[in-house]
Amino acid sequence: MEKLLVIVGPTAVGKSDVALCVSQKQNGEIISADSVQVYRGLDIGAAKPSARERKLVPHHLIDFVNPNENYTVAGFQRDAKEAISGVHARGRLPVLVGGTGLYVRAVLQGFAFSESGIDEELRNRLRSEAELYGPEFLHSKLADVDPAAAEKLHPNDLRRVIRALEVYEQTHQPISRQVEATPQTPVYDAVLFGLTMPRDMLYARIEQRVDSMMAAGLVEEVDKLLHSGVSPQAKSMQSLGYKQIVKYLKGEVSREAAVELIKRDTRRFAKRQLTWFRREHDIQWFDILETGGIEAVAENISIFLAGNCQ
RNA sequence: GCCGAGAUAGCUCAGUAGGUAGAGCAGCGGACUGAAAAUCCGCGUGUCCCCAGUUCAACUCUGGGUCUCGGCA
Numbered sequence: 001m002e003k004l005l006v007i008v009g010p011t012a013v014g015k016s017d018v019a020l021c022v023s024q025k026q027n028g029e030i031i032s033a034d035s036v037q038v039y040r041g042l043d044i045g046a047a048k049p050s051a052r053e054r055k056l057v058p059h060h061l062i063d064f065v066n067p068n069e070n071y072t073v074a075g076f077q078r079d080a081k082e083a084i085s086g087v088h089a090r091g092r093l094p095v096l097v098g099g100t101g102l103y104v105r106a107v108l109q110g111f112a113f114s115e116s117g118i119d120e121e122l123r124n125r126l127r128s129e130a131e132l133y134g135p136e137f138l139h140s141k142l143a144d145v146d147p148a149a150a151e152k153l154h155p156n157d158l159r160r161v162i163r164a165l166e167v168y169e170q171t172h173q174p175i176s177r178q179v180e181a182t183p184q185t186p187v188y189d190a191v192l193f194g195l196t197m198p199r200d201m202l203y204a205r206i207e208q209r210v211d212s213m214m215a216a217g218l219v220e221e222v223d224k225l226l227h228s229g230v231s232p233q234a235k236s237m238q239s240l241g242y243k244q245i246v247k248y249l250k251g252e253v254s255r256e257a258a259v260e261l262i263k264r265d266t267r268r269f270a271k272r273q274l275t276w277f278r279r280e281h282d283i284q285w286f287d288i289l290e291t292g293g294i295e296a297v298a299e300n301i302s303i304f305l306a307g308n309c310q
Numbered sequence: 311g312c313c314g315a316g317a318u319a320g321c322u323c324a325g326u327a328g329g330u331a332g333a334g335c336a337g338c339g340g341a342c343u344g345a346a347a348a349u350c351c352g353c354g355u356g357u358c359c360c361c362a363g364u365u366c367a368a369c370u371c372u373g374g375g376u377c378u379c380g381g382c383a
Contacts, residue, residue: 035345036347045347070344072346073343076344100347102344102346123345154341159349159350163343179343238348239348241347267336267337271339276341
């Protein structure tokens with residue numbers, strides 16, 4: 001089984017810095033597990049690693065998707081697998097680092113996605129049905145064909161209700177079949193590390209980071225993207241920082257209000273990430289404050305690896 | 311200094327003919343298998359400024375104090 005180092009944690013906790021440090025110590029290459037960093041041109045808001053950092057350690061799965069395209073987990077799973085093999089082929093250690101929990105899990109657990117892609121037409125049809133008859137309508141429709149899935153989903157969780165219906169209509173199988181099809185044994189010989197820090201400190205870092213993104217020209221970046229033809233409706237533009245700045249550029253909110261919104265939504269996002277990763281098994285957690293900073297954490301991870309790599 | 315208004319959740323504020331209190335925002339917890347930085351669900355977190363008094367019972371009434379904000383000086 002291929003070895004894999006995984007570093008997860010909430011946004012702004014310092015994952016990239018730790019990963020950079022560990023990768024240098026361990027002869028590693030970084031594979032970003034980040035649903036926004038994949039998009040070209042979304043630099044400041046996505047907090048992409050700098051050119052200098054990318055020169056120091058090779059980074060993968062950054063900057064390779066057109067921001068008007070819709071990238072998905074299935075694509076990420078495929079691309080990540082390939083990237084991981086590539087790193088191994090070079091005799092180096094792949095370091096999967098990122099805050100997109102679903103992407104990480106899809107790789108680690110080898111989710112079995114069906115061959116059929118997304119049927120946009122079907123999706124749009126279901127969406128307009130929901131608009132016409134309300135979310136309850138779709139939910140009860142799902143209850144007819146896939147009662148188990150309906151039971152697990154709240155009628156208001158339109159995304160998932162629609163997805164479950166899509167799977168049923170496309171494959172005539174309940175969505176739970178996908179879950180059953182995922183392998184029970186791990187796909188990689190993975191060691192997982194989770195980074196955290198006291199909540200108030202994390203929030204302070206988030207606010208600081210948003211301020212420096214603004215100072216670095218986030219507004220100009222979004223403006224440029226829109227002018228170069230990126231649709232404000234594009235998935236990439238729904239990301240934190242972009243969504244709110246688009247609103248500002250449209251004149252719907254003031255600059256100050258947009259900044260506050262970004263901060264608030266990023267705090268909420270960090271909380272959701274923590275909830276997600278808390279549930280993940282076999283994570284070795286490091287509190288960055290308790291451990292004594294980025295370098296100390298990286299050192300600890302290296303020590304941990306040394307003891308576990310035999 | 312005088313006059314007036316106020317002090318209740320992290321913030322802005324509502325409220326109780328006396329029976330230990332509730333909205334919005336913020337926050338906290340949770341779910342999550344092809345949009346996931348997305349989507350969705352749940353939860354008031356409180357020395358009701360302080361000290362006395364009246365009362366079976368005071369956040370509420372009375373007295374005193376402290377602080378804040380207006381106005382006049």
